[in-house]
Amino acid sequence: MILNNLKKQDPKIYRAVIGEIRRQQEELVLIASENYSSQNSLEVMGTPLSNKYSEGYPGKRYYAGNKFIDQVEQEAIDRAKKLFGAEHANVQPHSGSQANQAVYLALLKPGDKVLGLDLGSGGHLTHGSKVNASGKIYEFHSYGVDPKTEKLDYDQIEKIALEIKPKLIVCGATAYPFKINFKKFRQIADKAGSYLMADIAHIAGLVVAGLHPHPFPHADVVTTTTHKTLRGPRSGLILCKKNDRFDLEGRADLATKIDRAVFPGLQGGPLDHVIAAKAIIFKEAMRADFRKYQQRILKNTQAMVNEFKKENVRLVGGGSENHLILMDLSDLQVGSTKIQNALEEAGIHLNRNSIPFDKRSPFDPSGLRLGTAAITTRGFREKESALVAQMIIEAIKNWENKSKLLEIKKRVKELCKKFPIYSNLK
């Protein structure tokens, strides 16, 4: 049993934590941006590394006492560079959003033009949404997907880029089930005279496993979260080339600009306990079994795609080439919020999502997004993934039938029991 003191001293928080552990153990995590990080990664985040202030970078700190923190951060940097084949790494961003904002701060001035993927086509809030700092500070323009194929149309993106001449082009997505052609984006960025940033938050695990095209050498800067397919702690990471392509005299290199933007530009002290967890998962991701894990993610996604197709569920773009699937439920004539809630009652967690050219509002859209990274971590293979797809279909068909949803929940629990996670946390 963990947290014995907390149980006595703060039972309210204790009960909520235990409830959450149980939920993760007994129910199905299909949120495409979630995963179960390793035991070592979780444990190191509960250590006194959390107590240290270490503003600055290894060897150049503002406060004393950073001998061991320097060792941790330098190791995390070296591993990140090796894992991603990057010339420079900044491991301090607290999250994916912070990583993106730091890149903007490094490369742009307020009001500069940026081109990113439209939210409705799968872009992230930090890719220029009006409600996000990115959209308030910079002049964001957007490209979308082709209305017929629902995939990126590079000719169209080039046309928009040449019209706008953005200082920065952002590629990468939060809800796009297909491969991204970074080479094409580089060609477009070169023609438009733009920097290229690739936000690989979702696909980072597939990228380092060689199962998705690599953003380097095409992108100037790569940002990612570390907690999705990469299976690490909740955090962010920036990777970049050393030199700035637009500073021909080589006065300010790109790496220095990025570091200054993260600290002191945007953040204060780094979260050293989380940086240690990042170092741990970068090492895990270099192992051969990590590649196998990523291969299984792709196989499991295909198993679910096949099951959905058998039942004539329309999938955005007709399928998937990565870890995620976007279902189009517009025929149901009910917003997907109610469907998301019904699935939650059945112990199946995924999220409502807009589909391209959605006729409904983003608050109650027509789509559902799901991903297979977490169920693959718990050991599911194609057989179990197909079973999960069948249960999802059954729950959708019976979304108003409480007793049916409860019956599915029992089956979900039985299935999860056979594939325990964190079995030491009882």
Ligand SMILES: Cc1ncc(COP(=O)(O)O)c(C=O)c1O
């Ligand atoms: C493509 C993309 N970029 C950035 C982020 C932001 O990450 P975080 O939630 O860690 O700020 C996400 C999160 O889902 C994402 O999907």
